[in-house]
Amino acid sequence: MLLARATEDKLASLYRAGMIKGGVFLGKGQEALSTASAIFLRKGDIFGPLIRDQAGRLAFGDTVLDTFRTYLGSAQGPMRGRDGNIHRGRPREGYYAMISHLGAMVPVVAGGLYARRLRGETGVVGVTSIGDGGTSTGAFHEGINLAAVERLPLVVVIANNQYAYSTPNNRQFACGDLLDKAAGYGIAGYKCDGTDPAACLETLHMAVQSAREGNGPQMVVATLLRLVGHGEHDDAGYVDASLRKANVGRDCLEVGANQLAENGLARPEDIAAWTKEAQAEVEAALNKAQREKGPDPSAEEWCAISTARLIDGHSGAEEE
Numbered sequence: 001m002l003l004a005r006a007t008e009d010k011l012a013s014l015y016r017a018g019m020i021k022g023g024v025f026l027g028k029g030q031e032a033l034s035t036a037s038a039i040f041l042r043k044g045d046i047f048g049p050l051i052r053d054q055a056g057r058l059a060f061g062d063t064v065l066d067t068f069r070t071y072l073g074s075a076q077g078p079m080r081g082r083d084g085n086i087h088r089g090r091p092r093e094g095y096y097a098m099i100s101h102l103g104a105m106v107p108v109v110a111g112g113l114y115a116r117r118l119r120g121e122t123g124v125v126g127v128t129s130i131g132d133g134g135t136s137t138g139a140f141h142e143g144i145n146l147a148a149v150e151r152l153p154l155v156v157v158i159a160n161n162q163y164a165y166s167t168p169n170n171r172q173f174a175c176g177d178l179l180d181k182a183a184g185y186g187i188a189g190y191k192c193d194g195t196d197p198a199a200c201l202e203t204l205h206m207a208v209q210s211a212r213e214g215n216g217p218q219m220v221v222a223t224l225l226r227l228v229g230h231g232e233h234d235d236a237g238y239v240d241a242s243l244r245k246a247n248v249g250r251d252c253l254e255v256g257a258n259q260l261a262e263n264g265l266a267r268p269e270d271i272a273a274w275t276k277e278a279q280a281e282v283e284a285a286l287n288k289a290q291r292e293k294g295p296d297p298s299a300e301e302w303c304a305i306s307t308a309r310l311i312d313g314h315s316g317a318e319e320e
């Protein structure tokens with residue numbers, strides 16, 4: 001969580017300094033949920049992150065260096081400097097590159113799980129994330145419906161951050177609670193406080209374990225507030241001020257620090273030291289990525305995405 005926050009703070013300042021091309025979408029306030037989404041996955045599992053999942057990406061094994069390489073367009077990044085900032089992954093390792101069309105990751109991860117089943121692999125779990133807005137899309141419905149009928153080991157994590165971009169919940173869905181959708185699909189559902197790291201860990205542990213044990217798809221709905229705009233271009237002026245002061249507006253990093261202190265697991269000075277460590281790791285990765293070259297279209301295959309090397313999860317830069 002600390003590493004994700006330090007990484008994203010740096011990305012925000014690079015964006016403001018005009019050093020990043022394209023959008024920057026941050027997960028501030030969603031780190032507890034995002035980390036918990038990926039931390040119980042093992043080698044061989046599938047993780048299909050969404051825009052606000054920097055923390056989950058790191059928990060699944062992505063590196064801060066690959067993060068900066070992608071944002072700065074380094075040819076040594078996983079997408080060889082050829083794709084958008086958040087569309088990075090290593091598909092062969094079960095780390096799927098995000099698709100911007102909302103909802104699409106649900107059927108894609110469901111399809112990945114189905115393919116594993118056909119290959120005879122067992123005990124695999126796939127986790128994917130979606131926002132409250134994304135739950136209104138057809139792809140979300142189709143993906144979960146298929147997973148439910150096939151009883152695929154899919155965990156769908158819904159971050160209800162109160163707004164779909166600037167559209168509030170009451171203009172987005174008419175069911176009393178997003179969790180009601182789980183019953184509609186005939187799958188298990190859990191609710192949790194997305195600002196509470198211990199609650200997120202407990203809930204995701206339960207959901208991932210249940211999917212792994214063969215109980216079919218699991219839906220987790222976490223309530224929180226996005227502490228930044230939809231993207232760095234958005235000042236989030238539409239957010240109701242009372243929400244920021246409410247429980248839902250708490251910063252999960254502060255909640256986590258208090259939980260650690262209350263349980264005698266870490267003192268504030270430990271957290272300060274870990275924060276410094278994270279910042280140093282971020283600086284080192286940024287310095288390295290900044291010195292690397294971008295792609296050279298005249299020197300390599302233009303359609304990078306179709307290359308076997310990329311699908312294999314190698315940047316190709318290792319051999320250069």
Ligand SMILES: Cc1ncc(C[n+]2csc(CCOP(=O)(O)OP(=O)(O)O)c2C)c(N)n1
Nearest residue numbers: 100101102131132133134161163164165230
């Ligand atoms: C199918 C589709 N429709 C519209 C968009 C444009 N779009 C990008 S983000 C967004 C809002 C997403 O809301 P939510 O899922 O709640 O996520 P949040 O940004 O609030 O975290 C929209 C409408 C899109 N990417 N895909």
